[in-house]
Amino acid sequence: MPETPTRPLVVAVDGPSGSGKSSVSRAVASRLGLAYLDTGAMYRAATWWCLDQGVALVDGDAVAAAVRAMPLVMGVDPKAPGVHVGGTDVAEPIRTTEISAAVSAVATNLEVRDELRRLQRAAIDAERSDGGFSGGRGIVAEGRDITTVVAPGADARLLLTASEEARLARRALEIHGQAGVAQVEATRDQVLRRDSDDATVSSFHVAADGVATVDSSALSFEQTVDAVLAVIEQVTADR
Numbered sequence: 001m002p003e004t005p006t007r008p009l010v011v012a013v014d015g016p017s018g019s020g021k022s023s024v025s026r027a028v029a030s031r032l033g034l035a036y037l038d039t040g041a042m043y044r045a046a047t048w049w050c051l052d053q054g055v056a057l058v059d060g061d062a063v064a065a066a067v068r069a070m071p072l073v074m075g076v077d078p079k080a081p082g083v084h085v086g087g088t089d090v091a092e093p094i095r096t097t098e099i100s101a102a103v104s105a106v107a108t109n110l111e112v113r114d115e116l117r118r119l120q121r122a123a124i125d126a127e128r129s130d131g132g133f134s135g136g137r138g139i140v141a142e143g144r145d146i147t148t149v150v151a152p153g154a155d156a157r158l159l160l161t162a163s164e165e166a167r168l169a170r171r172a173l174e175i176h177g178q179a180g181v182a183q184v185e186a187t188r189d190q191v192l193r194r195d196s197d198d199a200t201v202s203s204f205h206v207a208a209d210g211v212a213t214v215d216s217s218a219l220s221f222e223q224t225v226d227a228v229l230a231v232i233e234q235v236t237a238d239r
């Protein structure tokens with residue numbers, strides 16, 4: 001495990017759906033005593049909020065206005081990263097199939113992206129100071145555009161990838177349990193259609209310059225965590 005960093009460590013992780021970003025980033029943040037920011041949960045919460053407020057997702061201006069007024073509170077504790085909107089705990093509702101199917105419509109709205117990126121940068125900055133959750137140790141932030149747009153100056157930048165087959169199998173297992181291994185087709189839209197829509201506004205299939213790729217297709221979860229820690233260790237050794 002890397003030494004405790006002497007100055008705040010910002011780790012940026014991007015990748016497609018089912019590559020393991022959220023679970024691996026959470027584990028890495030826990031191991032290093034860092035905060036954790038799930039930016040996908042912010043796009044999901046924005047989608048939940050618009051639907052809750054009766055905003056038609058096809059009305060881009062109304063969606064952007066609603067998101068700017070959204071009372072979002074993101075928890076950054078990797079052991080229990082809560083998501084609240086106006087005091088309502090939305091951690092479970094934002095994971096429903098309804099939200100998964102609708103989220104790209106909100107995430108491809110460029111005004112929404114501007115607003116959420118502003119909040120994401122503020123959350124990352126907060127962890128560079130003693131007053132943040134991590135007490136100034138730093139943060140792991142994950143999503144689709146963290147290495148390229150939100151935090152291109154991060155100390156460690158990683159693209160987590162996995163074959164389409166592995167990603168579909170993981171999602172099917174997660175959504176349907178063991179019986180769902182036979183239901184890979186049912187999750188195809190949730191994973192591949194969404195990735196192709198999301199790829200119109202973010203580039204997360206190919207690593208940008210200076211971004212290390214970790215391909216988890218043939219790795220266990222623990223091996224993936226170790227591979228990400230090794231990349232971070234290399235970067236922190238150079239600092």
Ligand SMILES: Nc1ncnc2c1ncn2[C@@H]1O[C@H](COP(=O)(O)OP(=O)(O)O)[C@@H](O)[C@H]1O
Binds near residue numbers: 022174
């Ligand atoms: N290397 C791995 N091997 C097997 N399963 C994994 C691996 N990495 C992640 N998973 C599992 O795959 C599922 C999807 O991971 P998740 O972190 O939600 O991906 P993402 O945030 O990229 O969509 C989870 O159930 C997770 O436990």
Ligand SMILES: Nc1ccn([C@H]2C[C@H](O)[C@@H](COP(=O)(O)OP(=O)(O)O)O2)c(=O)n1
Binds near residue numbers: 017040041143146202
């Ligand atoms: N930084 C980000 C993070 C997520 N998004 C979009 C892309 C996804 O369709 C949604 C939800 O992201 P999330 O990471 O929860 O999705 P998966 O769990 O990987 O399937 O938000 C984005 O556009 N930019």
